[in-house]
Amino acid sequence: MASSTPGSVPPSLSREPIVSSLQGAKRPMPRIPSSPGPYARAWRRLQHDRTGMAMLVFVVAVALVVILVPAVITIDPYKQDLRASLLPPGSQGHLLGTDHFGRDLVLRMIDGGRASLSLGLIAVTIAVTVGGLVGLVAGYRGGAADRVLMRLIDVELAFPGILLALVIVTILGSGSEKLTVAVGIGGIPRFARIVRGTVLATKHELYIEAARAVGVPGIRIAFVHVLPQVLGPVLTIATFGMATAILAIAALSFLGLGAQPPAAEWGLMLSDARKYLRIAWWLAVVPGLAISIVVLAVNLLGDAVRDALDPRLSSGAD
Amino acid sequence: MAKFVGARLLESIPVLVLSSLLVFSVLHLIPGDPVDAMLGVASFGVGDPELLKKQEEAIRLELGLNDPLPIQYLNWVGRALRGDLGQSYIRHAPVSALIAERLPSTIELAFTALVLSVVFGIGLGILAAIQRNSPLDRIVMLVSLGGVSTPSFFFAMLLILLLSVGLGLLPATGSGGLDRLIMPALVLGYNATGLIARLTRASLLEVLGREYITTARAKGLPFRLIIGRHAMRNALIPIVTIVGLQLGQLVAGSVIVETVFARQGIGQLAIDAILSKDYPVVQGVILLTASSYVVANLLVDISYGFINPRIRTS
Numbered sequence: 001m002a003s004s005t006p007g008s009v010p011p012s013l014s015r016e017p018i019v020s021s022l023q024g025a026k027r028p029m030p031r032i033p034s035s036p037g038p039y040a041r042a043w044r045r046l047q048h049d050r051t052g053m054a055m056l057v058f059v060v061a062v063a064l065v066v067i068l069v070p071a072v073i074t075i076d077p078y079k080q081d082l083r084a085s086l087l088p089p090g091s092q093g094h095l096l097g098t099d100h101f102g103r104d105l106v107l108r109m110i111d112g113g114r115a116s117l118s119l120g121l122i123a124v125t126i127a128v129t130v131g132g133l134v135g136l137v138a139g140y141r142g143g144a145a146d147r148v149l150m151r152l153i154d155v156e157l158a159f160p161g162i163l164l165a166l167v168i169v170t171i172l173g174s175g176s177e178k179l180t181v182a183v184g185i186g187g188i189p190r191f192a193r194i195v196r197g198t199v200l201a202t203k204h205e206l207y208i209e210a211a212r213a214v215g216v217p218g219i220r221i222a223f224v225h226v227l228p229q230v231l232g233p234v235l236t237i238a239t240f241g242m243a244t245a246i247l248a249i250a251a252l253s254f255l256g257l258g259a260q261p262p263a264a265e266w267g268l269m270l271s272d273a274r275k276y277l278r279i280a281w282w283l284a285v286v287p288g289l290a291i292s293i294v295v296l297a298v299n300l301l302g303d304a305v306r307d308a309l310d311p312r313l314s315s316g317a318d
Numbered sequence: 319m320a321k322f323v324g325a326r327l328l329e330s331i332p333v334l335v336l337s338s339l340l341v342f343s344v345l346h347l348i349p350g351d352p353v354d355a356m357l358g359v360a361s362f363g364v365g366d367p368e369l370l371k372k373q374e375e376a377i378r379l380e381l382g383l384n385d386p387l388p389i390q391y392l393n394w395v396g397r398a399l400r401g402d403l404g405q406s407y408i409r410h411a412p413v414s415a416l417i418a419e420r421l422p423s424t425i426e427l428a429f430t431a432l433v434l435s436v437v438f439g440i441g442l443g444i445l446a447a448i449q450r451n452s453p454l455d456r457i458v459m460l461v462s463l464g465g466v467s468t469p470s471f472f473f474a475m476l477l478i479l480l481l482s483v484g485l486g487l488l489p490a491t492g493s494g495g496l497d498r499l500i501m502p503a504l505v506l507g508y509n510a511t512g513l514i515a516r517l518t519r520a521s522l523l524e525v526l527g528r529e530y531i532t533t534a535r536a537k538g539l540p541f542r543l544i545i546g547r548h549a550m551r552n553a554l555i556p557i558v559t560i561v562g563l564q565l566g567q568l569v570a571g572s573v574i575v576e577t578v579f580a581r582q583g584i585g586q587l588a589i590d591a592i593l594s595k596d597y598p599v600v601q602g603v604i605l606l607t608a609s610s611y612v613v614a615n616l617l618v619d620i621s622y623g624f625i626n627p628r629i630r631t632s
Contacts, residue, residue, distance in 0.1 A: 155336040158608045160563070161570030167340065170592050170600050171347045247469055251574055254471050255589055270471060274578070277475060277490075278483050285479075288472030296467035 052304020131191025443518025
């Protein structure tokens, strides 16, 4: 919580020059050290948050594994070996066991993890970009633009949970890419609302009026002066949004609307596992735990990001 | 109060109109022609192009597809308001009949899940707030975090593994009967329970810090009375919001839960319809769900006015 611990004061900040200038000696005025910006301070707070850093390291590590392993060694998550089907975890050569086609579960988990993480990231990117623009325009322009855009957002919100994604998948058709677009569109309202709210709050700040008074064009004010204020809340929601997106993509794949067999996708793997639940529990437990752990880590990271960016909201203190 | 209710009612009209427009356009935004979609299923194997053309024209006339789109929309809304949601392409039955047949099962499921999550969520939240930072508090917070992070279909499969495969206590799939309702309701309510517990705890802790609670304590009122009569009344406001919103989430979540447990509800009806491109059924289910969600939110908004008189005037 303490934003300036005694140890963090750099040595160049010594008070001596000020004192001596008060004593009347004509010395050059001390250079005013630029204070770290709000985002630098937030990053420093995040570094002191042990859970947050652990989750950040974990998520980055998972991302590196699912990206680097297929790049370094050639893996074939589709290689079938019917003689070695439904082997339990710990079997020779198959650390997590094999599925009904004898495909190695470790390799399929890595392949599926890459799909989950990258599709989740794409979905959040869509939501942030579109939602951010909508919120920025609605909040900054106000008036009719605001009313029209926010009514559209209200309509989106009339479709709870994955229902909106279902509508969009119905229109676009199924498949991983379309599903990702659907989940991305579903995430737009949260970003639009938070950005609009923040923009409305900063719009009347003195420095914005000053910029307007000296004739800075509206577009430039919106992007250069207002947008940075919005980044903090957006980053928090984007982290939580990533968790939601991974869950939604897995759920829709589970329902058969996303990746199609033989693709390795965590949600689809769980769907396949239903048929073998009585004889091969690991087919459900391994991908299920993977989704839960990754989503839990991202959620905890979101908590940490929120606390770091806005210590007043900190939930850990109560 | 009447003015407040009237304003809220007026506000929800554009949302209802626009959402019905979106649902209406599902049939017109899908690639290809609705008639092709119908005939593609109905006339599988019929080869005569002349006959096909005549058939197409007949369907067009019958469905009014030659009318301008705004007229089509108004007709569609008019029929929907009278309970006519069109015909299923595949099941050869009116959509409203299909929905009516499956709706009780979903309502039963969603209602049970809601009751479970409200009872357990508020109960656990109060316990966690009273015994703040105790082991119980930590467990409640952990469970609620797990509820947000575990996919419902995985939780469902774990329950089946434990209670059906392992212990043989409950049937794994199917609908009807209390024993087939327990697991689906638990799964559906799990996520909401965690959310409600977290919110109740935070909200109650906030209220317990206020001065009128200190006054009540200083007067020597019994703790039970302070929580029940003084603190909870104010702490309830944010909880009512979340419960209202959860109702919609529960109906949407039933799509997944009904699929895992093979329950014959409208969620499964919707998924089957999407997979088999039975668009009128998709439209019907989504229209029903979305509009009931809007109405539920409206009721929540209005109920604020009763719980907290300050909102009425703002």
